[in-house]
Amino acid sequence: MNNKVKYGGLLAFLILLLSLPLFFSDPTFFSIAIFTLLYASSVIGWNIFSGYTGYVSLGYTAFTGLGGYTLAMICDHWQISGGYIPFLLVPVAGLVAAIFALPMGWVALRTRRVTFVVVTIALFFILQSLALNLSDFTGGSSGILFPASEWTGDFYNMPYYYVSLALLVVAVIIAWWIRNSKYGLGLLAIRDDEDRASGLGVKTWAFKLSAFVISAFLGGMTGAVMAYYSGTIFPVSAFDTSLNVAVALMAFLGGVGTLGGPVLGAFLLEPLQEYLTIQYGSSSLNLVILGALLLAVILVMPEGIFVTLPKLWQKRNTAHLVSTTLPLAEQEKVAFVEGNAGESK
Amino acid sequence: MSLFIAALLSGILAGGVYALMASGLTLIFGVLGIVNVAQGILVVLGAYLSYALEQHFHIDIFLSLLITMPAMFLLGIGIEWAFVRRLKHTQMRIMLSVLVMFAVALVIEGLLNIVFTPDQVSLHAPYIDATFSIAGFYLPYVQVFAFLLSAVLLLALYVLVYHTRFGESLRASMQNRTAAALIGIDVEKVSMITFGIGVALTAAGGVAYGATTVFNAASSYDLISRLLVIIVLGGMGSLRGTFFASLIMLVISDLAAVKWGPQWSSTVFFVLLVVLLVFRPQGLFGKLEGRSQ
Numbered sequence: 001m002n003n004k005v006k007y008g009g010l011l012a013f014l015i016l017l018l019s020l021p022l023f024f025s026d027p028t029f030f031s032i033a034i035f036t037l038l039y040a041s042s043v044i045g046w047n048i049f050s051g052y053t054g055y056v057s058l059g060y061t062a063f064t065g066l067g068g069y070t071l072a073m074i075c076d077h078w079q080i081s082g083g084y085i086p087f088l089l090v091p092v093a094g095l096v097a098a099i100f101a102l103p104m105g106w107v108a109l110r111t112r113r114v115t116f117v118v119v120t121i122a123l124f125f126i127l128q129s130l131a132l133n134l135s136d137f138t139g140g141s142s143g144i145l146f147p148a149s150e151w152t153g154d155f156y157n158m159p160y161y162y163v164s165l166a167l168l169v170v171a172v173i174i175a176w177w178i179r180n181s182k183y184g185l186g187l188l189a190i191r192d193d194e195d196r197a198s199g200l201g202v203k204t205w206a207f208k209l210s211a212f213v214i215s216a217f218l219g220g221m222t223g224a225v226m227a228y229y230s231g232t233i234f235p236v237s238a239f240d241t242s243l244n245v246a247v248a249l250m251a252f253l254g255g256v257g258t259l260g261g262p263v264l265g266a267f268l269l270e271p272l273q274e275y276l277t278i279q280y281g282s283s284s285l286n287l288v289i290l291g292a293l294l295l296a297v298i299l300v301m302p303e304g305i306f307v308t309l310p311k312l313w314q315k316r317n318t319a320h321l322v323s324t325t326l327p328l329a330e331q332e333k334v335a336f337v338e339g340n341a342g343e344s345k
Numbered sequence: 346m347s348l349f350i351a352a353l354l355s356g357i358l359a360g361g362v363y364a365l366m367a368s369g370l371t372l373i374f375g376v377l378g379i380v381n382v383a384q385g386i387l388v389v390l391g392a393y394l395s396y397a398l399e400q401h402f403h404i405d406i407f408l409s410l411l412i413t414m415p416a417m418f419l420l421g422i423g424i425e426w427a428f429v430r431r432l433k434h435t436q437m438r439i440m441l442s443v444l445v446m447f448a449v450a451l452v453i454e455g456l457l458n459i460v461f462t463p464d465q466v467s468l469h470a471p472y473i474d475a476t477f478s479i480a481g482f483y484l485p486y487v488q489v490f491a492f493l494l495s496a497v498l499l500l501a502l503y504v505l506v507y508h509t510r511f512g513e514s515l516r517a518s519m520q521n522r523t524a525a526a527l528i529g530i531d532v533e534k535v536s537m538i539t540f541g542i543g544v545a546l547t548a549a550g551g552v553a554y555g556a557t558t559v560f561n562a563a564s565s566y567d568l569i570s571r572l573l574v575i576i577v578l579g580g581m582g583s584l585r586g587t588f589f590a591s592l593i594m595l596v597i598s599d600l601a602a603v604k605w606g607p608q609w610s611s612t613v614f615f616v617l618l619v620v621l622l623v624f625r626p627q628g629l630f631g632k633l634e635g636r637s638q
Contacts, residue, residue: 055439107619111626114399118577119622120568122615129612156573191436241566252444256437279588284463287455294448299431302441
């Protein structure tokens with residue numbers, strides 16, 4: 001794809017998202033839209049560390065929860081009134097999550113990849129139980145209420161919607177910059193072969209830790225908006241077990257380690273999940289359907305939609321080309337080479 | 346003081362049960378190189394199967410294992426054949442396995458909620474509330490039975506892995522898949538049977554778990570995170586490590602519950618893991634890898 005088409009498409013998509021409120025006003029629709037945007041930002045954040053370096057985290061909600069609690073505690077402690085001011089504090093929430101990420105990353109990154117997955121889960125549970133048990137600061141299981149805003153009616157969702165959209169744009173820009181910088185190349189080198197990367201002069205430890213912190217910063221910001229939109233925060237909602245896996249699933253569905261994959265995954269999976277919950281949630285059938293769908297997608301497209309579909313498309317095109325121009329024996333040879341190229345990727 | 350000894354005793358008894366559930370998980374990881382995050386829901390499924398047999402056919406929960414363990418073995422073989430086998434041995438295998446097994450767990454969780462409703466249940470037996478006293482401490486029979494069952498099965502597992510021909514193939518596949526295949530071991534078959542055994546153990550784990558606590562399908566999340574912590578602490582793929590890690594973890598979290606209150610018991614559980622990994626990133630009994638992967 002040439003760049004003009006790419007940027008044009010991106011711009012059109014952004015304009016579509018910006019003008020969405022002109023066409024719809026249904027509050028349920030916007031609630032789902034806001035969560036989809038926020039999920040997309042956090043999947044991008046997850047992808048910046050886990051997708052680029054290959055160190056998969058299943059405790060990413062630790063950071064969204066930290067961000068949410070930071071904003072709630074600031075608002076509660078300094079009696080900040082509802083409205084636009086809490087939005088200005090969202091970067092502070094991201095910063096606090098990033099500061100927490102430093103020691104957490106320092107511990108977690110000492111382990112190898114398999115163990116790392118479990119350590120992230122453990123760190124997540126530690127934070128969740130601290131939120132529950134340090135009730136002097138966090139309000140315990142009853143949580144903290146956010147200050148109410150004076151927005152009403154159709155307008156109520158708009159500030160949240162546009163802030164979420166702005167956050168997504170920021171996240172995409174950060175991810176894009178990293179992916180196209182020397183720093184990002186270093187991260188990808190770590191994913192492919194850490195020892196070789198370090199041998200070639202990549203400061204693997206500093207690269208991994210900094211990516212971990214950047215990804216926590218984005219997570220903290222999205223978590224803060226998520227919590228503010230919900231109006232209240234308590235341990236089980238802020239440190240949500242299912243969100244941990246959802247973030248990883250969305251990234252894998254779209255294409256882990258790619259730029260567009262996380263957004264695609266979030267835009268597909270989150271509305272679907274909401275729809276299934278509304279439709280079948282009362283009977284738990286939604287879990288069965290969701291699980292079966294995920295199984296099918298992961299087994300058919302293990303590299304994600306964003307990687308597999310273009311590949312299939314290319315294969316189809318070359319196959320077509322080959323069948324019209326080459327004799328049969330040659331065709332088999334080409335198909336063999338194609339297959340090999342696919343395997344080794 | 347006597348409170349501490351009581352906590353120590355119940356920690357050891359529960360530790361045996363966790364060792365049984367976790368050893369299936371660590372075996373599966375060792376041989377297949379995947380993290381079976383569905384182990385938690387499979388334990389709950391095992392508990393529900395015994396529950397159903399007890400409710401409808403009045404079969405004793407421990408006797409029902411004669412039916413549920415083979416059934417779960419077959420289920421495990423089915424899961425391996427249908428899903429696990431299709432995962433390629435690439436960099437992303439572990440992560441993909443986590444997602445696939447999570448999807449399997451979602452399906453099972455949904456089905457369990459539909460069949461049994463999300464209300465919490467517990468297993469019933471005439472002796473479920475009976476206790477006996479030993480040196481002034483009251484112990485529930487069920488906990489002791491569950492511990493004995495776990496001990497017997499762990500011993501059987503140990504003999505199977507270390508003193509049979511199948512065990513030799515299993516350990517060879519664990520050490521080096523390719524080399525094992527080269528010397529004529531049918532690694533695929535070994536993998537399938539290992540997965541089946543790992544899942545069959547969850548049936549027994551389920552009875553032991555369900556007899557000592559109330560449960561529903563959602564209990565699996567807490568269960569699987571504890572099991573994962575245990576196998577990491579023990580050093581992934583090490584049976585011996587898993588056994589000691591379970592005992593240590595359960596005893597310490599029970600002691601913490603006595604000292605600081607039950608709400609801190611799982612915090613201590615996870616903090617302990619993190620602290621230990623700072624000093625021994627490979628776990629208690631794990632081997633350091635030559636290359637950091």
